[in-house]
Amino acid sequence: MTDMIPKIDNRSQQDLVSEIRRLILYYCPEFGSIDDIVADQELDALVNIFSNMMGHVNYSLNQALDKNFTAFLNLIGVSPTSPIPSKAPLVFKLKDDWDKDGFIPAGAKISAQPENKEEVVFETQSDLTVIRPDLIKAISIDPREDKWSNLDFLLDENNSGIEAELFRGESPIIHRIYIGHSKLFSIEDAVVNVKLQLNGDSDDTYSLQWYYFDDKGDSQPLKLENGSRQTLLQTGGISFSGIKGISQKEISGYKKDNSFCCWKNHWIYAELKSALKDSNLLPDVEDITISVDTFASGIAPGVAVFNYAPIDLTKDFFPFGERPIFNDTFYFACREAFQKKMQI
Incomplete structure (x- = not known):
């Protein structure tokens, strides 16, 4: 004004x-x-x-x-605009001979001297850590072919002019879905059942392979139960048997807010073995239900009781006595069979 x-x-x-x-x-x-x-x-x-x-x-x-x-x-009905503090973007650079990160706290005063005008003083709004960024990874992705290539050699100081073809891939991109449970998947010698409810079905044009992690942390293929199908791109169930033990494994990835995170659990996972050239062809997963079946034979009870009297299990016996009457009760216990949690 x-x-x-x-x-x-x-x-x-x-x-x-x-x-x-x-x-x-x-x-x-x-x-x-x-x-x-x-x-x-x-x-x-x-x-x-x-x-x-x-x-x-x-x-x-x-x-x-x-x-x-x-x-x-x-x-005339016009009100002046309320004054607001001016803002300006600033760029900080570390000195060439400085080998550490720099830190600028919030509220640090920075002045600017316009020509033929008074000095203008600014303050930083938030804390700032100044680093010397270095390129450490280079990759190329071809989404149409669902492939990628490692181009780290371009960042090598000793690179002797080797060229790379951008936006092309040589190796297939890995697509996996992990399913974990800390209790159910820790039971040994069990049949694992997985049931998926999908929002729409997909044609069986994609090949799937299921795996689990052994005690060394290595991936091992899961054995399908008779009658189960390898693919799960349609609503239904699939069962695996012959699992000696699913060991804990830590996997890492990114959440929806793009923050990095690690998860440790007993995992099984499905991996696509064919190229995913159109993700719109895959259905959405609405619900996942898992269960395990355990089978055992030849397990003898450890203790047996008729009413309140112990029974000698090394001999033949009548579980309700020689002359059963109303309210006679027979008890038996087996630690190996009954101590497992979440089991019917």
């Missing part, structure tokens, strides 16, 4: 000092020159005091126009 309205008096304090000295020389001829006025310290001090007072008067006069203009804007 100040730049839009002309000022009544544009003179600075130095202009006022020069004007007062000129008038003194005109009305007081006993001073031969301006230098004589400046040499008189008492007179020159009085000149500066008077010019300072004149400067305050001029400032007030110039502000009057701003007030009148603001009143006019209010009259």
Whole structure:
């Protein structure tokens, strides 16, 4: 607004000092020159005091126009925009001989000196860690062929001009779905059942292979139960048998908010063995249900009791006595069979 309205008096304090000295020389001829006025310290001090007072008067006069203009804007229904602090992007770089990271706390003052204007001071809004970034990985992805290539050799300092074809791939991209359970998948010698409810079915154009992790952390193929199908791209169930034990394994990945995370559990996973050239052909998974079946034979009970009397299991016996009557009770216990959790 100040730049839009002309000022009544544009003179600075130095202009006022020069004007007062000129008038003194005109009305007081006993001073031969301006230098004589400046040499008189008492007179020159009085000149500066008077010019300072004149400067305050001029400032007030110039502000009057701003007030009148603001009143006019209010009259026509226009309100001035509230002042907001100015912002400017800044770039910080580490010195070439500095081998550590730099830290700039929030509120650090940074000044800028415009040409022929007063110094402008900014403050940083948040903490900032300044690092020296280095390229450490280069890959190329071809989504149409569902392949990728490792191009790390381009970052090698000793690269002897080897060229790479961008947006092309040589190795197939791995697609997996992991299913984990800390209790069910820890049961040994069990049949694992997986049932998926899908939102729509897909043609059997994709090949799947299921795996689990052994005690060494290596992937081992899962053996299908008789009648089970290898693919699970349609709603239904699939069962695996002959699993000696699914060991814990830590896998890593990214959450929906792009934060990196690790998960440790007993896992089975399915891996696509054919190229995924159109992800829209795959159905959405609405629900996953898992269960395990355990079978055992030849397990003898450890303890047997008829009513409140122990029974000798090394001999033949009548579980409800030789003459059973109402409320006779037979108890038996087996630690190996009954101690497993989540088992029917």
